[in-house]
Amino acid sequence: MESVKRIKFSFNKPVSYTYLYDRSDEIKKLSETESAFLLGPLGIGKTSLLKSYLIHKKCSALWINGERIRNFNAFINSLKRQYGELLKNILAKKESGPLSELNAPLLEIESYKEGKSDRYTFLNNFLDELTFISDQKICLVIDDFTQIRKIGLAFLDISRSIYKASKKRKINILLASSELGYAKEILEKKDLPLEKAFSVLTLKPFGLEDSADFLSKGLEGYGVSCPKKYIGDSYYVSEGFPLWLSLIGLRMLEGKCNPEGIYTDRRAQLFWVEKMTRLSVKEKYILRLIAKGESYRSVGPHSRRALISLIRRGYIIKNKQEEIVDPVLQYLLKMELI
Ligand SMILES: Nc1ncnc2c1ncn2[C@@H]1O[C@H](COP(=O)(O)OP(=O)(O)O)[C@@H](O)[C@H]1O
Ligand SMILES: [Mg+2]
Secondary structure, eight states: OOOOOOOOOOTTSOOOGGGOOSOHHHHHHHHHOSSEEEEOOTTSSHHHHHHHHHHHHTOEEEEEEGGGOOSHHHHHHHHHHHHHHHHHHHHHHTOBOOHHHHHHHHHHHHHHHTTSSOHHHHHHHHHHHHTTSBSSOEEEEEETGGGGGGGTHHHHHHHHHHHHHTTSTTEEEEEEESOHHHHHHHHTOSSSOHHHHSEEEEOOOOOHHHHHHHHHHHHHHHTOOOOHHHHHHHHHHHTTOHHHHHHHHHHHHTTOOOGGGGGGOHHHHHHHHHHHTTSOHHHHHHHHHHHTTOOSGGGOTTHHHHHHHHHHTTSEEESSSEEESOHHHHHHHHTTOO
């Protein structure tokens, strides 16, 4: 257990370094590696950890949110915007090289847009130029990285150039994904061994003690109290997922101490309803069967494919049997609350 900085309960909003609880080992591990791939289900705290890490390391960063990338142009625009921000920081800190070097990444973008280079060449040049803009390390973060796969072939170009850039000393590449199956496939690709270039860090839920400590110290900070039994039970409802512990904490601040109340909380239900709109009818159907412990094999010829897609997207993990990864989603589906 670490000495607590401060605790904030916020639902589905990543926290940053001041409020980051119980992740000092992970911060240390990230500090010891060049490039890392963070894995872990939704709500486990990947984005919070990345944000905190950048602050802790005072790293000048480009931050790409994979979920927002609909096509390659969006990726470039995101790079351009982020580079603008980074420039401001570098100039403010007076750490920059000569102006021509600061301009070079932007020129690469222009020349790509004018059709003077292909995607892969452009990305390589852009990432190359980044290494000259400052004496300090540059961090390139791509959160929800595997979501970019939706843009098709360009995703392969992005992956290849990232692999290449991960070998450069002056760029620290940090990727994150909750789509466990897709992430593993990308890491294990034979022709693009990201696995060799990236240290894989799998984020775990808080343990029983930390979960109780997180809640009780948090409540104390706000001057609110709840019966001890409820604090203890919270671990079993949330399985230590910071997302659900935070919602339980928020509800406790609202005077609702029973952790099981999150099952009927609109915020929890909407969270999953909204995510599940991206699944096919068949995938949703199979997810419900699994939640109820029923066999999905009766569903017909495409059930296998839907199952694989659910595993790739990180909804399901296959141990002895298929299990739904998120404890709250499992309950909501089983009890037909969503
Ligand atoms: N280490 C942590 N300390 C405190 N709160 C956290 C921590 N990790 C996550 N949270 C909380 O959990 C929720 C989900 O975190 P987030 O970083 O968005 O997860 P992910 O990116 O893995 O989906 C956020 O609302 C955040 O407040
Ligand atoms: Mg996230």
